[in-house]
Amino acid sequence: MVTTIDDLVERAREGVHRPRAREAYQAQLDGALLVDIRPAAQRAAEGEIPGSLIIERNVLEWRLDPTGSHRIPEASGYDIEVIVVCSEGYASSLAAASLRELGLHRATDLDGGFVGWAAAGLPTR
Numbered sequence: 001m002v003t004t005i006d007d008l009v010e011r012a013r014e015g016v017h018r019p020r021a022r023e024a025y026q027a028q029l030d031g032a033l034l035v036d037i038r039p040a041a042q043r044a045a046e047g048e049i050p051g052s053l054i055i056e057r058n059v060l061e062w063r064l065d066p067t068g069s070h071r072i073p074e075a076s077g078y079d080i081e082v083i084v085v086c087s088e089g090y091a092s093s094l095a096a097a098s099l100r101e102l103g104l105h106r107a108t109d110l111d112g113g114f115v116g117w118a119a120a121g122l123p124t125r
Contacts, residue, residue: 008094009090009093009094011097012093012094012096012097013093016096016097016100016108017108018089018093018108018109018110018111019083019108019110019111020110020111020112020116020120021110021111021112021116021117021119021120021122022120022122024083024085024110024117025117025120025122027081027083028049028051028052028083031081032081032082032083033053033074033080033081033082033083034049034051034052034053034083034085034110035052035053035055035060035064035082035083035084035085036048036049036052036053036054036055036085036086036114037055037056037057037060037084037085037086037091037092037095038056038057038085038086038087038114039056039057040056042087046087046114046115046118047114047118047124047125048124048125049085049114049117049122049123049124049125050123050124050125052085053072053074055072057086057091057095060084060095060098060099061098061099061102063075064082064099064102064104064107065102066078066080066103066104078103078104078105079105079106080104080106081106082096082099082104082106082107082108083107083108083109083110084096084099084107084108084109084110085109085110085113085114085117086109086110086113086114087113087114087115088112088113088114088115088116089109089110089111089112089113089115089116090113092109092110092113093109095109096108096109
């Protein structure tokens with residue numbers, strides 16, 4: 001049996017609360033890490049969320065693994081709240097699932113991605 005990308009995304013989202021833009025904004029204000037995994041060209045074309053951490057997808061797990069030698073200072077433990085952001089909320093679902101596999105049990109992703117954030121009228125630059 002072949003697994004499709006739609007199957008992978010569906011599995012990644014099973015049983016996970018995915019906040020929409022306004023809820024993610026409040027979570028960011030309350031201390032959650034909003035992590036933008038989009039490549040530089042996409043961020044340049046679409047814009048960025050002020051205060052978000054820029055960690056491109058290809059190094060995400062290395063930067064957020066609390067035991068990793070390449071972690072960022074914010075990767076202080078397994079209980080940190082991480083909300084992953086991509087353009088529309090698909091790649092971020094897979095990335096958040098990978099973080100949960102590393103033990104970051106509060107990792108999720110922004111439902112609707114950056115596009116949903118911008119459409120909600122939340123701050124961008």
